Amino acid sequence: MNLKTQASVTVNKIETSRINEVDFNNLSFGDEFTDYMFECDYRAGTWSNPTIKPFGPLSISPAAKVFHYGQAVFEGMKAYKDVDGKIWLFRPEDNFNRINHSSKRLAIPAFPKNFFFEGLETMLKLDSDWIKPGMGNSLYIRPFVIATQCGVSASPSDEYKFMILFSPAQAYYTGDVKVVIAEHFSRSADGGVGAAKAAGNYAAQFYPTNLAKEKGFHQVIWTDSNEHNYLEEAGTMNVFFRVNDTLLTAPISDRILDGITRRSVIALAKRDGIKVEERRVSISEITEASINGTLKEIFGTGTAAVISPVSDFSYKEQVYHLPKSTEGFATRFKKELTEIQYNQIEDTFGWRYLVE
Template structure:
């Protein structure tokens, strides 16, 4: 994409810190690349984005982000193929979802060209930070927050949009053990569950801590009203395989419209895997586990792509899932990652070359 349309101002870092990074031992999202994109909303409009060295942000103590939580974000990745060419995966979907979140949180929507051209310029500048190691990628975090000041409870009049990036290794490793949550809720009807608002994730931490204390890695969220329907797996969408059918819950104002979720459904259809988008009850899950027809459960999201679940707990009983040689989880993850890393054809038109 041509980056000249916006005439993005670039301030390069004086000395890169890339030589201090061990690219063979990257944890997730803890090392940050040299530059970031910054764009300010003032006087009713977005100013031109600029690229600056990665640095701390200075904010007034009365900035409304601290008081009323107007904060949204996205999660994306950039990939390098064996020829060092750079690719994104469905980036326009991230841009559109950011604006869906912004609208719900009474924040200004960001022009698509600011997002796409700004991101492309940032990746071209920091291209050496995109790792080529197997399973590694450059994690991209676009986010927006209220920078306007005042203690009055109302939307801010100023906002800041930033894209920061972090070279990262694989997100999850090992078997995941989850607990079905029956007391706490991630979101509610009419709420902000479908938006990628920071507070959604903050509210998950305490129930997850309680689950960890019981020996689990994560929680399975159920609906806020009856706690009878499976909704999400931690911070990811959830898929369940009963028999040979892959099932996931419908999106709603409680459930995030995951880009990986949508991709899995399309790939499954292309692979001839039977899929159903419908409510999944806890009782159906337990019954299938007892009968032996529950073959797989896995979370789906940008960071992990696919995270297989080995065990789920419900009312003081743990249910182990079988270990399958040719699981849907591994099959679908391979299809997605082969597209992302330009190792296979992309019949869906998802891959975006930078």
């Protein structure tokens, strides 16, 4: 599969690489950026002049609409290097489709597929040395779009900037993840923007998440905004519950991000004959399962950490502990997904994408 067509991306080369300034053994997630960035502007009804240039500051008017109305969307994906030095992406077409889905909800024009793949793949080759081989090492890829038109009238922008940044990443060990179930705050609502990767969705989570952190927890599991009775997803992860040997997860709706890791875990589970129920999961069902011992695992799924097991959850000031296990579904799916991503096992699903 080749998703590129010749889109003639202009490349402005760096003079010297900054790679030697970076300590690849002590990376903090999302803090370092590679030598290049990709940029493409939308003006007069078209996206034009896709360019790769040295990473650096932008010059944007303070009146740009992104600063006033938050018209911005983004994506998160990763590139991996195998032992032969080949660069791989994981289901990149899904990220491409999702950013345009998010853009549509925010009244942002769709970005062309040939520009996306030509820009991404050309830049991956230019920044190839920043992708270290070895399980756990990767390059986090951040495509995003911002509204750049000057003007403080509350209406969609006529001008946009699409960009891609790369940030080298190491294995992301979340350790024991302790979560609080949301009883008051909401991440999204019916008919809202929860299914889009809209920048503002994340800003809105920071305050309630800080309150959870003050109590010693790491993340919030969001619940339905109507009744706060049904479990939906976490800050940047979809959530699965294993009750006995059945996996439960909230169905995709306009309140939930349609996670690519979620989709992949469901496919692996179904292939293995594991019963998966995509349906509303009530809080009482999970607290009862925890008390009667049938709740075996809770784990989050997302690009950054692949799979993060939850060790404890809190609801109405009561803390519930999950059994500790290294043999569960979380461990098994994480192992298979990462082996597919690093080209270590056969990819029967056709998820891996070679950058050539």
